[in-house]
Structures are given as structure tokens and as C-alpha cells.
Amino acid sequence: MISRRGYSRILLGFAPTLLASVIAVAQTQPGGGQPQTNQPTTAAPGTTTAPGTPGTSMGDMASENNQQLQSMADQSFVKKALEGGAAEVQLGQLAQQKSQSNDVKQFGQKMVEDHTQLGDQMKPIAKRLNVKQPTDVSKKDRELIARLQGLSGDQFDQAYIQAMVKDHKQDLSEFKDEAQTTQNPSIKQAAQQGAQVIAQHLQMIEQIAQDHNMPDGKVAKTAASL
Numbered sequence: 496m497i498s499r500r501g502y503s504r505i506l507l508g509f510a511p512t513l514l515a516s517v518i519a520v521a522q523t524q525p526g527g528g529q530p531q532t533n534q535p536t537t538a539a540p541g542t543t544t545a546p547g548t549p550g551t552s553m554g555d556m557a558s559e560n561n562q563q564l565q566s567m568a569d570q571s572f573v574k575k576a577l578e579g580g581a582a583e584v585q586l587g588q589l590a591q592q593k594s595q596s597n598d599v600k601q602f603g604q605k606m607v608e609d610h611t612q613l614g615d616q617m618k619p620i621a622k623r624l625n626v627k628q629p630t631d632v633s634k635k636d637r638e639l640i641a642r643l644q645g646l647s648g649d650q651f652d653q654a655y656i657q658a659m660v661k662d663h664k665q666d667l668s669e670f671k672d673e674a675q676t677t678q679n680p681s682i683k684q685a686a687q688q689g690a691q692v693i694a695q696h697l698q699m700i701e702q703i704a705q706d707h708n709m710p711d712g713k714v715a716k717t718a719a720s721l
Contacts, residue, residue, distance in 0.1 A: 562678075566624075569682050572673045573621045576689065578629045579666060580617070582636035583610040586655070589643055593651045598703050602659070609696070613689055620681050656704050663697040 583606045590603025621628060632640070639658055646654055670693055674686035 565676070565678060569673075569677055569679055570624050570626050572669070572677075572686070573617060573624060573626050573682065574629065575669070576617055577614060577621060577626075578633050578636070579662075580610040580614040581629065582632040582640070583607075583662070584614075585632065585636075585640055586643070586658070589640065590651075590655055593643070593647055594655065595648050596652050596707070598706060599652050599655060602699060602703060603655075605699070606659075606696070609692055613685075613692060616685055616688070620685060623681070652707060653709065656700060656707060656709060659700045660697070660704060663693055663700060667693045667697055 587603040587606030587610070590606070591600050594600050594603065618628060631637070643651060643654055643658070667690060670686050670690035674683055674690060677683050677686065
């Protein structure tokens with residue numbers, strides 16, 4: 496039988512071995528026995544992480560917002576271009592019916608042909624952008640068409656020429672702006688081509704205005720009231 500003193504000596508002899516075993520077991524556990532701490536995620540210098548969207552910086556959000564705004568601007572341009580083109584076709588048809596001047600009639604015919612073609616080019620783009628094709632012209636153009644329908648002869652020619660000068664100056668500016676700002680290759684190409692055609696129309700109608708004794712100053716002053 497082992498005495499109390501001998502038992503104590505045996506325990507003291509095993510103590511270093513037991514302690515070493517405990518340490519070894521602890522080191523085999525995940526994390527090496529070290530307490531786990533949640534390290535905060537730090538964003539790259541100069542960026543701010545948006546709540547709930549890890550890795551999304553304010554710069555990314557601004558870029559996404561700009562893309563959405565540009566997409567809305569593209570859709571608005573396409574819709575307005577289709578409406579305006581349809582109005583030019585109707586006004587051109589009206590000019591062929593009511594004008595007594597060959598140059599105005601010919602210009603009206605060119606409006607029908609060119610704007611029909613521009614509209615056909617724009618329709619597939621509108622479909623890809625989910626832009627519904629307009630079924631009617633704008634309220635402003637409806638009022639202009641109604642007013643011109645009540646005129647004839649020289650009065651019609653004067654009013655039609657004035658309207659065409661004003662419309663084509665505005666359209667040219669809008670098509671050029673869209674060609675410069677859009678990031679959509681199809682819209683950019685359509686806007687550039689449209690701007691070239693509209694610039695030719697503007698040159699033609701300004702020459703017609705001069706031939707009808709309507710100097711630029713008179714045209715601009717009268718067109719502003721349309």
C-alpha cells in the first residue's frame with residue numbers, strides 16, 4: 496500500500512506531463528485556443544461602405560445613379576423624337592395639300608420622306624428601351640396642325656415656314672445634345688444621323704424663308720409666338 500507521502504510524490508511527478516497534455520489539446524482546437532474576435536471590415540481609403548451593401552462605395556452608387564438618369568434621358572429623347580417626327584410627317588402632308596408654292600410643297604414632301612425614314616430607324620431602338628411608340632403627336636403639335644388647317648395660300652406658307660424654322664432649330668440642338676451625352680451606341684448613331692438630316696432641313700427652310708421675303712429676324716420674331 497502506498498503511503499500518503501508516496502502518493503503525493505507520484506502526483507507531483509505526473510503534474511508536468513498532465514499540464515503538457517492539456518496545453519497540447521487546447522492548441523489543437525480551432526483558433527489555437529485564442530479567443531475569437533470580430534475584426535471590423537475596413538473600406539479602401541477614400542471610399543465609404545454603404546450600410547447593408549458590403550463592398551459598395553459611394554462612388555459606385557453615384558455611378559449607378561448617373562446611369563439610371565442617362566437611361567431615363569435616352570428614353571425621353573427617343574419618345575420625343577418619335578412624336579416630333581410624326582408631327583413633321585403630318586405637317587408635310589398638310590403642306591402638299593394646302594400650299595400654293597412649289598418650293599413649300601417640295602419641302603413638305605421631303606419632310607414626309609425623311610422623317611418617315613428617321614422614325615423607322617428609331618422604332619427598333621424604342622423597342623429595346625421599352626419605350627412605347629406614341630399613337631399621337633404632342634398637344635403643342637396638335638394645336639399647330641389645327642391652326643394651319645384653317646389657313647390657305649400665302650397665309651399658310653408664311654405660318655408653315657415660320658413653324659419649320661423654329662422646330663428645326665430646336666430639334667437640331669436636342670439631337671446634337673443627345674449625340675454628345677448618351678452612352679448608348681445605337682442612340683448615339685441615330686442622333687448623329689438625325690442631326691445631319693435636320694441640319695439640311697434647316698438650311699433648306701431658311702433659304703425658302705428668304706425666297707418668300709421672310710428675313711431671319713422676321714422669322715425668329717414670328718416663330719417665337721407659335
